[in-house]
Amino acid sequence: MLDKHQAVQSHQKKSSRQKLAKVLLATLPMLTVLGATAGLSSCGFQLRGYDTPMLFDIAKTAVIIEDNRTAFPLKLPLTRRLEALGLDVIDNMTLADIANNSNNVGADPIAAITVNNIRFKRYELVGVLTEIRLVLSADVSYQTIENGKPVTLSNPIQVERSYQYNEASVSTDDQQGNQIRDWLYDTLARRITDQYVAISLPKVAPASANKSSQTLKSPEKTTVIVPSS
Template identity: 45%
Template structure:
């Protein structure tokens, strides 16, 4: 009995050391996740439209997760333009629908360095037109998810932009 307990304990110790040795860390505990100090404040430049406003709050929340605050008086800037939904349908009795949300994003640093990129997320689902409900309710439910995913993607790109500037 004690031999099995010792083997289990040894296995747990070895597996724990192996996992930490291979670079595994819990989210938020790594120093690599920390944003460089000059990039810890950013101005989010978004036009005041309902679609862009729906993106701004998830973006602010995602930036907070990596230690970035939104402020009006920052030289760093994330400018988001031309937010657009595209809907593609493969029509049949069971319709395959693909929703694509795309935005043009410009990251600007203190030194005037800019990075322009088009960021896109998509989600596919099936809609049965022969069902009792004539409305595509799932399409409306997917839109907030698309905004959240686009905010995550923009945050990842800003984080990479800041780390690249730090390494130069």
């Protein structure tokens, strides 16, 4: 009986350890993401191949988005992505406010991301199942400073995704369509952030390019030994 009782206890302890290991493995990716986000917020970010972390020339960025139901859901994911890069995001300024700030001597410069004309387009291909293609478009302008002068770049961005919808189903709500809309807003925010990073990065050559240049300028001496006959 004693041996059987000990075996049961050993099995329970092993089961508990396995459950604990599963919990730790499940939480590990989230801890990694949180740690990476904290690192980005505190010390900028570093691209692979570059010697030093990348810091934006302008720390403050105003996000200017139209005040309507279609545009509003973009503000939160875009703000979160910019803040994750260590930027101080301002959401209560206009382009006129930024221009006045630029004229004030000694004021900290403020960059701007302006998003206008946010719209959805829905395309349907009716069959046994309705094929739906949902497109989210926006006109985006980036205002920053280069060599001490204001620079404005504009670029339209479009993201899309297709899915199938069974109109003959019991549920008449297009729940998948609502999820796709959320995904499109997040994807648009990522595209805007990626473009802003590309525009605002300091013009620094990657480490690999510097090493290649040094190698070409200062080639190593090669000694050739000829065997005696």
